[in-house]
Amino acid sequence: MNKEWNDTILKAFRGEETDYTPVWFMRQAGRSQPEYRKLKEKYSLFEITHQPELCAYVTRLPVEQYGVDAAILYKDIMSPLPAIGVDVEIKRGIGPVIHNPIKTKADIAKLGTIDPEADVPYVLDTIRLLTREQLNVPLIGFSGAPFTLASYMIEGGPSKNYNKTKALMYSDPESWFKLMDKLANMVITYVRSQVAAGARAIQIFDSWVGALNEADYQTYIKPVMDIIFSELKSEQVPLILFGVGARHLVQQWNDLPIDVLGLDWRLSVTEARAMGITKPLQGNLDPSILLADWNVIEERTKQIIDEGKQHPAHIFNLGHGVTPDITPETLKRLTHLIHDYSKS
Structure with missing residues (x-):
């Protein structure tokens, strides 16, 4: 590392005051970057993640180009699933496609366990390469959460209504909770291996759990999330x-033993605080705004920073991931705006 170590974002994650608002962007690695698009002409996502040198390059590129305060490991939430017996393929324009979707209790019983050093050594080697040699900012590791992973495994791919997933949950709670337990064990083991390899923070993506109402979340999801985060506290x-789309769940999330609560653009920082959310907040500019004129981007960004500065800990992010049509130049300019404006 040639540059001085920057741990500003770790301080914010811990709820400490910082000299400026730190920032990183979900899906900052890839998608909109021309260097990444060139790689994708030759390699699939899984092929990139299986080559540590190449994967590390993709992961660190936005840190070098934009000046963000953290790297997010380039991989997919599907990455650990083949190890437990899920036949998954990432199809361009579609997303994850599961060729052996869960339909019966027997399908759940067949699911195995993960041994990260044996099953996903390339993920851990990438983390080691980045954290020991290449980054001057913390690396964020991540995993999908049980509901979101289960929704792909049951539906066979992306879904708009999650009907099959909900049907299993409501009609066969015993099988549902067995599936949750298996996925929780996988998440815990997988995350621990990332931390051991050098990840300095972990984000759990429960991307699609907003499809559930609050009562069902409390019954079918919250217990397994409590187990995961309680185990990972160590x-x-x-x-x-x-x-x-989970603003109705944030008070449930606030009860969990998490450190930081990520917001999408549907719930403002001010609204979250008014609801009694006390944890450090991360978010939450609508990615679509980055396709608007700069004066709109600047106004909305400053508003979020101003709201975040009312409390000691706020990490700027988008309310969802970077889309392919957002230019690297916009992300770089946005990062500088966040840093400069929040220092004033």
């Missing part, structure tokens, strides 16, 4: 929880 790294 790792002594900041734990972040994020989902989309």
Whole structure:
């Protein structure tokens, strides 16, 4: 590392005051970057993640280009699933496609366990490469949460209504909780291996859990999330929880033993605080705004920073991931705006 170590974001994750508002962007690695698009002409996502040198390059590129305060490991939430017996393929324009979707109790019983050093050594080697040699900012590792992973495994791919997932949950709670337990064990083991390899914070993506109402979340999801985060507390790294369209669940999330609560753009920082959310907050500019004129971007960004500065800990992010049509130049300019404006 040639540059001085920057741990500003870790301080914010811990709820400490910082000299400026730190920032990173979900899906900052890839998608909109021309260097990444060139790689994707030759390699699939899984092929990139299986080559540590290449994967490390993709992961650190936005840190070098934009000046963000953290790297997020380039991989997919599907990455650990083949190890437990899930036949998954990432199809361009579609997303994850599961060729052996869960339909019966027997399908759940067949699911195995993960041994990260044996099953995903390339993920851990990438983390080691980045954290020991290449980054001057913390690396965020991540995992999908049980509901979101289960939704792909049951539906066979992306879904708009999650009907099959909910049907299993409501009609066969015993099988549902067995599936949750298996996925929780996988998440815990997988995350621990990332921390051991050098990840300095962990984000759990429960991207699609907003499809559930609050009562069902309490019954079918919250217990397993409590187990996961309680187990991971011993790792002594900041734990972040994020989902989309889940403003009705944030008070449930606030009860969990997490360190940071990620917001999408549907709930403002001010509204979250008014609801009694006391944890450090991460978010939450609508990615679509980054396609607007700069004066709109600047106005909305400053508003979020101003709201975040009313409390000691706020980490700037988007309310969901970077989309392919957002230019690297915009992200770089946005990062500088966040840093400069929040220092004033």
